[in-house]
Amino acid sequence: MGFLAGRHVLVAGAGVTGRSAAEALLAADAAVTVTDGSGDRLAALEQLLPGVDLVPGLVAPPPGVDLVVTSPGWRPDSPLLVAARTAGVEVIGEVELAWRMGAELADPPTWLAVTGTNGKTTTVGMLESILRAAGIDAVACGNVGLPVVDALLAGHRVLAVELSSFQLHWSPSVRPFAGVLLNLAEDHLDWHGTFGAYAAAKAGVLTGGVAIGGVDDPVVAELLAAAPAGAHVGFTLSSPEEGQLGVHDGVLVDRAFGPDAVLLPVADVQPAGPPGVADALAAAALARAHGVPAEAVAAGLRSFRPGAHRAVVVASAGGVLYVNDSKATNPHAAAASLRSHPSVVWVAGGLLKGASVDDLVRAEAHRMRGAVLIGADREVIAKALARHAPAVPVAVLDGATMDDAVRAARSMAQPGDAVVLAPAAASMDMFSDYAHRGQAFTEAVQALVTS
Known part of the structure; x- marks a missing residue:
């Protein structure tokens, strides 16, 4: 890659994203240094990346570094990144690196991008399924797990890119062919500082050729209206106006891309419920923007199955349903999860x-x-809960395990209820990640049911 050859690039972070960025930089003939606060993570790279300079705990770029590629979780006020900017060294993320590398290709892939507070992973999974149903070489990547730079170098023709607010913050020039902003609610304020800064980062997905937004969310509708994209498309759970996708008489319909098109019945969408339908509309809008026919949209959505830890029914026993939605890591996602059940015992x-x-x-x-x-x-x-729901019984468990939580929830539940793990919060205080938390819930439920 011409713009990288001979440059000295510092990669901040030795996790999955950092390793992929370093590999891509080496392949582009850059000199690469990797730093991380964890010596173990750096040691793990030693055999994988010969030729890379591994330096623990840097707080300023080494002499000669003229670009920093940061892992998305590094905050802008991290001492190393502050020192880099003070020294006039540009700081970008792995997504931005992939974008710039793609721009140098004779035939770069098409980017279809997804962000929002809730539903990103489901939407990119649906989009990947739709694109493949249309016979397109596509892959879901980004915040969903596969680094974008890996998807780029693998040569896929369409990238269904899940973008977090962190990734968008570090991606100033990314302009996807089409991008969707699903919804917005308070999240990651400890990283961004204010809701306005968080929303501004998310709005970066609307800067390409086609901007798509969930217009039932007034903040999203406002950002969509102000987006600099060439075309604006809304989606709604109501009957759509011209230029929108929506639901009419129990069917998903497209009134934005060409003649009005019937996509598929709401009953065929998984996961069921309003959040799943909204995600399906968003995925359909991105696919239709890329020219995918309605029949392939329907086929892709019918074949899609939600990933683990997203509204998964673990068991049904004694008239009580147990649902693992550990991926509901913020209040907006948790609210959507609870709305899928008329009566719940909430584990949070x-x-x-x-x-x-x-x-x-x-x-x-x-x-x-x-x-x-x-x-x-x-x-x-x-x-x-004491302020707004004083009549709701609450068990506050200090030092408890997930087994304790499930037993406490079962003691509250009555036949017809759902015990729903929808934490509204991140997991790293007790678990390695949301998947670990969801697995702990699943095992606790199975142990309770079998006993």
Whole structure:
């Protein structure tokens, strides 16, 4: 890659993203240094990346470095990144690196990008399924797990790119062929500082050729209207106006791309419920923007199956349903999860990342049979329940295991209820990640049911 040859690039972070960035930089004939606070992570790269200079704990770029590629979780106020900017060294993310590398290809891939507070992974999974149903060489990548630079170098023709607010912050020139902003609610305020900064980062997905937004969300609708993209398309759970996708008489319909088109019945969408339907409309809009026929949209959505830890029914016993939605890592996602059930015992807690649960509790209190709270910010959630739902029984478990939480939830539940793990928070206070948390819930439920 011409713009990288001979440059000295510092990669900040030795995780999956950092390793992929370093490999791509080496292949492009750059001199590469990798730094990380973990010596173990650096040691793991030693055999994988011969020729890379591995330096633990850098707080300033080494002499000669003229570009920093940061892993997305590194905050802008990290000492190393502050020192780089102060020295006039550009800081970008792995997604931006992939974009710039792709721009030098004779036939670069098409980017179809997805962001939002909730539903990103489901939407890119649906989009990948639709594109493949149309016979297109496509892959889901980005925040979903596969680094974008790996997808680029593998030669895929269409990239279904999930983008977090962190990745968008570090991607100033990315302009996808089409991008969708699903929804917006408070999240990652500890990283961005304000909701306005968080929303501005998310709005970066709307800067390409086609901007798509969930217009049932007033903040998204406002950002969509102001987007600099060449075309604006909304999606709604209501009957769509011209230029929108939506739901009419129980069927997903497209009134934006060509003649009005019927896509498929709402009953055929998985996961079921309003959040799943909204994600399906968003995926359909991106695919239709790329010229995918309605028949392939329907086929792709019918064949899609949600990933693990997203509204997965673990068991049904004694008239009580047990649902693992560990991926509901913010209040917006948790609210969507709870709305799928008329009566719930809510299992919640973890790291709220600066987000408020007041709106969630206020809106969903009427369906709560009880709440079981665990994790670092359990008292914050308990206070919100005391303010807005004082009649809801609450068990605040100090130092508890997931087994304790499931048993407490079962003691509250009545036949017809759902015990729903929808934590509204990140997991790293008690678990390695949301998947670990979801697995712990699944095992605790299975142990309870079999006993």
